[in-house]
Amino acid sequence: MIRVDVTGKSFGGSPVLGPCRFDIASGECLALTGPSGIGKTTLLRIVAGIDDSFSGQVERPDNIAMVFQEPTLLLWRSVIENLTLIHPDLSRSEALDMLARVGIADKAELFPTQLSLGQQRRLTLARAFAGRPEFLIMDEPLVSLDHDTAQSMLRLIEELIAATEPAVLFVTHTLSDAERLATRILELRGSPATPSELSRKDIL
Amino acid sequence: MTDRSAITALSLLGLLIFWSLAAWITGDPQILPSPVSLVAPLLAEIRSGELPYHLGHTLLRVIWAFLLAMTLGTILGLAMGRNERLNRWLDPWLVVFLNLPALVLIVLCYLWIGLNETAAIAAVTLNKIPNVATVIREGARSMDRELDAMARIYRLPFRTRLRHIQLPQLAPFIAASARSGVAVIWKIVLVVEFLGRSNGIGFQIHLYFQLFDVGMVLIYALSFIAVMLVIEWGILQPWERRVTRWRAA
Numbered sequence: 001m002i003r004v005d006v007t008g009k010s011f012g013g014s015p016v017l018g019p020c021r022f023d024i025a026s027g028e029c030l031a032l033t034g035p036s037g038i039g040k041t042t043l044l045r046i047v048a049g050i051d052d053s054f055s056g057q058v059e060r061p062d063n064i065a066m067v068f069q070e071p072t073l074l075l076w077r078s079v080i081e082n083l084t085l086i087h088p089d090l091s092r093s094e095a096l097d098m099l100a101r102v103g104i105a106d107k108a109e110l111f112p113t114q115l116s117l118g119q120q121r122r123l124t125l126a127r128a129f130a131g132r133p134e135f136l137i138m139d140e141p142l143v144s145l146d147h148d149t150a151q152s153m154l155r156l157i158e159e160l161i162a163a164t165e166p167a168v169l170f171v172t173h174t175l176s177d178a179e180r181l182a183t184r185i186l187e188l189r190g191s192p193a194t195p196s197e198l199s200r201k202d203i204l
Numbered sequence: 205m206t207d208r209s210a211i212t213a214l215s216l217l218g219l220l221i222f223w224s225l226a227a228w229i230t231g232d233p234q235i236l237p238s239p240v241s242l243v244a245p246l247l248a249e250i251r252s253g254e255l256p257y258h259l260g261h262t263l264l265r266v267i268w269a270f271l272l273a274m275t276l277g278t279i280l281g282l283a284m285g286r287n288e289r290l291n292r293w294l295d296p297w298l299v300v301f302l303n304l305p306a307l308v309l310i311v312l313c314y315l316w317i318g319l320n321e322t323a324a325i326a327a328v329t330l331n332k333i334p335n336v337a338t339v340i341r342e343g344a345r346s347m348d349r350e351l352d353a354m355a356r357i358y359r360l361p362f363r364t365r366l367r368h369i370q371l372p373q374l375a376p377f378i379a380a381s382a383r384s385g386v387a388v389i390w391k392i393v394l395v396v397e398f399l400g401r402s403n404g405i406g407f408q409i410h411l412y413f414q415l416f417d418v419g420m421v422l423i424y425a426l427s428f429i430a431v432m433l434v435i436e437w438g439i440l441q442p443w444e445r446r447v448t449r450w451r452a453a
Contacts, residue, residue: 050353066357072350076372076450085368086358111450131358 001025002135002167004047006056008192009039016042017054018192026134029161029168031178032195034188040171041069041139043188043195047169048137065133065166067141071120073112079123080108087130095130102126102156118149122156129160136161138170142177154180237419246423254408255427262404262428265321265393269328270386276329277336278378282370284337285344301334306392314400324396331392336381343377344370372447379444383436390432 002024009017016039024030032040045051047058048066074082083095090098099105102122104115112120121141128136141157142150154177161168161181172178178185186195220239227238249255284291284298310327317323347370355365371378397406405428412420 045353048353048357050356062359064357066354068350068354070350072348072354074351074368074372076375076447077368085364086360088364113450137357 001059002047002061002169003059004056006043006046006054006058008056009042009046009051009054015192017046018190018194020056020193020195022186022195024135024167024169026167027165028184029170029182031182031185032169032171032188033173033175033178033185033198034193036173038188039193040188043193044137044139044169044171061134063131063133064135064137065128065131067121067124067128067136067138067170069139069143071112071117071124073120073123073127075112077111078109079104079112079115082112082123083127083130086127090130098126098130099123101129101160118145118153121145121153125153125156125160129164132164133166136164136166136168136170138168140171140173142172142174157181233419234416235418237422242419242423242426245419246427249420249423255424258404258408258424259427259431261401262390262393262397262406263431265325265328265396265404266386266390268325269332269389269393270382272325272329273332273336273385273389274378274382277333277381278340278374280333281337281340282344282374285341285347291341298334298337301330302338306331306395310392310396310399319400321401324393324401327396328389328392332385332389335388336385339377339381339384340374343374347373375444375447379440379447383440383444386432386435386440390428 004020004022004024006017006020008015008019020043022030032043034040042051046054047060048064049058049060074085077085080092080095080099083098084090084092087095096105096108099108102125104119104122104126107115107119112123115123125141128138138157142153145153158181168181170181175185185198187198188195223236224238224240227233227236227241230236233241246255280294284294309330313323313327313330317326351369351373352365355369360369393404394406394409397404398410399406401407405424408424409421412418412424
């Protein structure tokens, strides 16, 4: 169970986030939406434990994984090393299996700079799921991808989530993506921003 | 031979021709001997073992000072680039040491530590650390913060972060400071040897300066330049190509 109880977050004295309280149960997928600049990524980074300067507390498991907005890969290490260095317990054959699941096994010895953006994002998914995380955080994982690539990535994310069953928190601008992946949708609104749950009726 | 190495060879040949012409116009081998006239004394110095002996001592001092300055400078620069509070405290020290003339540090090290090897290497190292730290600090500041966040999320141990995340990002800055560093260090080593050692290229230059033997001064200086070019082309440039090969991939 992930328990988020943020009472506030400010940048340079100006409040960005107001009270944000929600739980994510194991196997549950929570989507976070809202207009650009409202504070979605800020809240995500607080929940992930990257940003410590906030009021409140967050309970999260140790084994977490994150898919960043940008691929955030080790560009100077090979594709397979991007898995084995981050997950030292992963054997080479397990890493190759994981790359095969995301469809880039034949790129294992290349550098990430030799991959397309879509392939780099597949690699970040492989990296996230390779550690079988209890809690997966994704910050707009489909941003900057063309429609077909985004759809195949979405299918891949669905498959990997079904196989691994982590608790998931992801940020998206696209309500259709949120509807497809998420069991619940939270929208950040107002200033300072606070979350409110969207029902199916709100979305329609 | 590639175009690039052909141009380098031709350029060096041009320098030799220019030197020969200047020697011919000067017409006094005591002021400027021609390159050809230096071959016989060069071979004599090699055969007698004098040149390898002094070259070896200077090279050893350069290697020691280089390794110490690069290691300590990289640690200091990385720490200052990553920690703004530490940077605010240490930056004035860096400015003081950057502006302290090399000669003053050399003299002070000899006065405080004594006319020995430790003082010689310490003087060169202290001269170079601030330059290395300044370059590496810029590198540390330009590192990708998202990779730090990724390392934190996946709980990567310190050694993995340093070896696979931080040092590869610093590699171009380390290469730049190593290449400029090695050139500056050997020049400072020569001054150190000139002032207070009884062997090394600097000591020999001092000796032949007193004898007003321009030819021998040139032989010793050029021999070491040749060694440094071998280090640059044989070690530093291949290493730089290796660590940055992912950029060209």
